[in-house]
């Protein structure tokens with residue numbers, strides 16, 4: 001079971017990131033914090049690209065990213081080959097992101113869900129497997145074929 005979790009957020013997700021790091025560590029995970037390291041305003045690609053690159057390289061199987069809406073973080077991560085970042089706002093969406101989409105990054109909207117909801121989504125995301133089967137050929141069609 002994977003116990004090392006990379007996490008990254010801009011200022012819009014900073015407070016929630018700190019909360020999630022505490023919960024992850026309490027639960028026995030080792031956390032790799034890609035920043036940001038203060039509530040000061042930053043540009044989300046500056047912290048999301050490094051985490052997504054690490055996922056793309058296979059350094060970690062799963063990761064967590066946050067920004068205010070979750071969208072900027074998710075859009076940035078999904079530019080990376082092999083990355084499937086899923087914007088999630090409730091537990092069932094987080095579960096389906098793993099079961100049906102084999103999402104490898106959970107993207108959270110730091111300003112639009114509670115810390116408690118975010119932690120529930122993290123627990124489900126980290127503990128749910130991909131169902132494969134009919135979903136496998138679908139995710140294989142997500143990335144356009146190179147010409």
Ligand code: RB5
Nearest residue numbers: 012067068069070071072
């Ligand atoms: C920052 O104010 C905010 O724009 C950012 O966190 C995010 O929501 C962008 O998608």
